[in-house]
Amino acid sequence: MRFAYPDPVTSPLLELRGLRVRHHLPLDDGGHRLGDPAPDGVDLAVRPGEVVLLLGPSGCGKSTLALATNGLVPHVVDADVTGTLTAGGHDVAATRPPLLAADVAMVFQDPDAQVVTGSVLDEVCFAPENLRRPPAEVLARAEGALRQVGLWERRGDDPALLSGGGRQRLALACALAVGARLLVLDEPTANLDPDGVEQFYATLRSVTASGERGVLLVEHDLDAAVEAADRVVVLDAAGRVATSGPVREVLAGRAEELAELGVWLPTTTLAALRLRAAGVPIDPLPLTPAELTGALDAVSLPAPVAVQEPDVPPVDRRDVVVSVDHLTVRRGGRTVLDDVSLDVARGDLLALVGANGAGKTTLAQLVAGVLRPRRRAVAGSVRVGGLDPWRADVRDLTAAVGFVFQNPEHQFVTGRVDDELAHGLRLRGVPDGEVVARVDDVLDRFGLGALRDRHPFWLSGGQKRRLSVGTAIVCRPDVLVLDEPTYGQDRERAVELLDLLTTLHDDGTTVVVVSHDMQLVAEHATRVVALAGGRVVADGSPAVLLRDDAVLAAAGLRTPPLARATGALRDPAWHAVTRLADLPAARLPAVHLAGADA
Structure with missing residues (x-):
């Protein structure tokens, strides 16, 4: 049912009153129980022309609130919802998500969760086609959206060939092509390089400049978001509104x-x-x-x-724990890594930086052995602790190197949080008593103890990230490789995680971090390797490289x-x-x- 607002220009595109959500959590016997409310009694409104920034610690219900705006909660994700929510003039409780699609466009925290076609152009055309727009209008919308996010030249590519940041920009293009007046964006810059973040917020400002569209933005990276937002709503750990108001007044x-x-x-x-x-x-x-x-x-x-x-002093060959020798990788006709040679010393905390598509994640996955390329697609070699990670036995490899995926869900294999942490230990034959002790220690360190019986997929985005890091460190590998480790974390948990990585590093673990967070790199790395176009363009100390404008520009980065x-x-x-x-x-x-x- 559509409501007639007295003033369609200033009346809210989104209005929540007392929104309270309790998820249905599955039990081992096939039943379910209700989780704690998150969000809990939230009032919020988004009007045309404004960007409302939603903040709060991990697990407070930000992503759940975002999913409720287009009816995915509760119509697809089972939950008990109380309070009222209207979006685009619809009573969301009485409206199925397909009927909300023309009015509410969403970019998920995980862009892979919304890719459904085999080409970039088809992906952007998909939604307006399903809204039965004329073909000429569909193509015009798709081209305009892809040009806005810088992907028009890759319109024929399979989305799987895009980097994580490229898929994030593709998800934004899909939302823009719908033409909805309300955009709901859940961590939209999490996988973007600094240049991409800058472009994203420039696009966002242009989208709202006409005063017709409104944006609900869930974001942790405030260094760029602060200049794009108009108002802030802050939730506390219990999912209640702690404070709200203009950006400067609140932050x-x-x-x-x-x-x-x-x-x-x-x-x-x-x-x-x-x-x-x-x-x-x-x-x-x-x-x-x-x-x-x-x-x-x-x-x-x-x-x-x-x-x-x-x-950074030259690496002593006797201390080398990771060796990359003239590595070249091709994928889909593109050269992803181009003659990369790199030695990592035992005890380094190395940051891999560069623009989206520079080859950082591919290099990290090859080092960790989670990507085992076809012989025809690769030249050169990688060694980790003397092992070939592409051919080593899995038990030997997990003792040598642990890996944390950019998307935590890609590494979950069990139905309980504690089982997920214990899985690798059990495969290695660790005694039961030690398994229990290690699992309990990681649960306590990462604040996951109360969630030990929860299915990993039912955790919040930040909790999934902590679990994914926990599964990597619980086996105590000599080398730990992490792809965007602070993605989705609130500040307190990010500090705890970075402190833990620093402690592991101080104890002798070699840590390799892929990150777009240049401040994180400045604070924690002992060495920085910058990639551009699949090649190493700089290798040195953070204090030197992060002040070198020429190096940063060559790598598509920002000070x-x-x-x-x-x-x-x-x-x-x-x-x-x-x-x-x-x-x-x-x-x-x-x-x-x-x-x-x-």
């Missing part, structure tokens, strides 16, 4: 409260909180690098922590937010500061410092 005015909730803040806001705790009079708190630069230039600054910028702010300061002593840990500060609780020195 700057209530920054300390949000930090205590475990909600992400812009990097420059975190830096200002740290400096304020050290006595630097910063008021109001900044939200962007330019604002931080202006605030610091206006006050008397203490000397920064001494920053060392050592070059991290803190380095951008400090590099523009009048005092040259601050130009080498790239990490939160380099800032002078009084000791704060770990939750305030997201990856600094917690």
Whole structure:
């Protein structure tokens, strides 16, 4: 049933009143039980022309709320829903998702979950065709959307040939082609490189500039999102609204409260909180690098922590644990990796960076042995701890290297969280008592103890990510390879995860991280390897490479937010500061410092 609003221009495209969702969780006997409510009693509205940013810690119900906007919850995903929800003028409880498709377009947290055709062009045409638009209009919409996201030249490709970031942009193009007035975007930049993130938000601004469309945005990366959003709604861990209001009023005015909730803040806001705790009079708190630069230039600054910028020494061949030798890989007629040679020393914390499609994930998967290429498609070799990861026995390989997929669901093989953690240990013949002890330790570390009997697919996105990391580290491999490890994590859990990786690294584990989060790289990596077009274009220390504009440009990357702010300061002593840990500060609780020195 469609409602007639008195003012179609300013009346909400989306309105929630007291929305409360409890999922039906399956039991071993075939029945189900109701989970805890998340979200719980949420009021929220999105009007034409505005972008509403939805924040909250992992597991608070953000993705569930997003799925409820187009009726997937409860019409497809079984759940008990109370309260009222109208979207595009429809009562969602009484409207099946196909009837909402023309009014509500959604980009899922996992872009692979919505790919249904064999070519990029067909994928974008699929929805408007099913809405029975004329063929000429379908093609015009598809071309316009693909050009907006930079994929028109790849319209004939199979979506499977796109990088993770490419598939994320494809999902956005599909949403744009529908022409819906309401866009619901769940972590839409999670797999995008910094240049892609910038382009995405430029596209988003152009989409809402006419004042006809509205956007509900679920996002953790606020460094770019903060300038695109108009209002913020923050949920607490119980799924209730903790605060809401204009972006600056909430993110700057209530920054300390949000930090205590475990909600992400812009990097420059975190830096200002740290400096304020050290006595630097910063008021109001900044939200962007330019604002931080202006605030610091206006006050008397203490000397920064001494920053060392050592070059990475040549790798001693006796310490090499990962060796990539003249590796070339071709896929679908494209050269994905082009004569890559790389040695990784025991104890390195190596970051692989580069634009979408640079070959980072392919290289990581080849090192970990989860991708075993056909002989005709590959030249060169890889060795990990002396093993050939493409031919080694699985038991030997899992003792040598653990891998965390970009999409956590790709590695789940059991029906319970605790069984998922125990699976690899049991395959290796670890005694039952030790299996129980290790599993309990990981459950406790990652805050998953209360979910031990839950099916992995019923976890939130952030919880799935923590479980996927747990399955890799529980076997205690010598080398740990992670593809975008902080994707989907709230700030508190991201800090815990990064602290754990740092501890593993300090204990001698070699860690290889694929990441687009340049601030994460600045804070934690001991070495950075940048790829572009499948080739290594730079290899060195983070402090040196992340300030090299030529290298960053060649790799399609951007200077991290803190380095951008400090590099523009009048005092040259601050130009080498790239990490939160380099800032002078009084000791704060770990939750305030997201990856600094917690």
